Amino acid sequence: MECTDRILSCGYTGPVSVEKKEDILRSIVLYSTVRLLPMLQQICSGMKLYGLLSLVQKEKDICRQLFVLGSFSKVDADFLVKSLSPVFSEKGTMRRQRECRVVNFLQEFIQDMEDEGDKAVLINVGKFCQWLTGQAHIPLSHADREGFSITIEFDHDCQVRFGTHSICYPIVNACSCSVTFPVAHLTTQEEFRRVIAQAITYGYDFGRS
Ligand SMILES: [Zn+2]
Numbered sequence: 001m002e003c004t005d006r007i008l009s010c011g012y013t014g015p016v017s018v019e020k021k022e023d024i025l026r027s028i029v030l031y032s033t034v035r036l037l038p039m040l041q042q043i044c045s046g047m048k049l050y051g052l053l054s055l056v057q058k059e060k061d062i063c064r065q066l067f068v069l070g071s072f073s074k075v076d077a078d079f080l081v082k083s084l085s086p087v088f089s090e091k092g093t094m095r096r097q098r099e100c101r102v103v104n105f106l107q108e109f110i111q112d113m114e115d116e117g118d119k120a121v122l123i124n125v126g127k128f129c130q131w132l133t134g135q136a137h138i139p140l141s142h143a144d145r146e147g148f149s150i151t152i153e154f155d156h157d158c159q160v161r162f163g164t165h166s167i168c169y170p171i172v173n174a175c176s177c178s179v180t181f182p183v184a185h186l187t188t189q190e191e192f193r194r195v196i197a198q199a200i201t202y203g204y205d206f207g208r209s
Pocket residue numbers: 158159162165166167168182184185
């Protein structure tokens with residue numbers, strides 16, 4: 001009985017009783033829908049202005065992610081590792097060896113992040129992807145997903161440029177989806193983890209020191 005007022009305000013005019021539950025529910029649903037319709041229509045005409053409405057109608061699955069909370073496909077380690085596209089030096093060179101080592105560290109790091117889950121580490125795969133590409137979800141459309149790649153470049157010469165110094169951080173260019181790793185500072189898995197973790201934790205444009 002405590003809901004009687006609210007039921008009546010929905011436009012239901014019959015007796016309020018458990019037996020009439022179905023009728024009452026129908027009235028409430030109708031009332032709520034009718035109230036929402038003008039708002040939805042307004043959104044539609046707004047989207048039409050930018051040609052978005054026809055796109056939404058055509059690409060329902062892709063666009064659902066824009067409107068429904070939590071429907072973004074999360075990044076997983078597998079997707080990320082597959083997207084890595086290193087620009088290696090010539091085969092057989094010392095540089096190439098070091099570059100391969102860095103890529104191995106990176107793959108291991110990504111896999112560990114996923115295995116350890118959110119609780120064990122401050123950085124998860126989503127956060128890492130955000131740092132690297134500017135977005136924490138995988139690209140929306142199938143075509144974008146297929147073409148998605150993260151360019152990995154290597155800097156071998158920071159010692160030459162800066163003289164004696166203790167640390168450099170990877171330089172990310174989120175717009176072009178590329179990252180340059182300072183090879184000289186990434187000689188062990190531990191060192192790699194430490195440098196990456198610091199770079200992600202302390203932001204995008206961490207300078208050299
Ligand atoms: Zn350096």
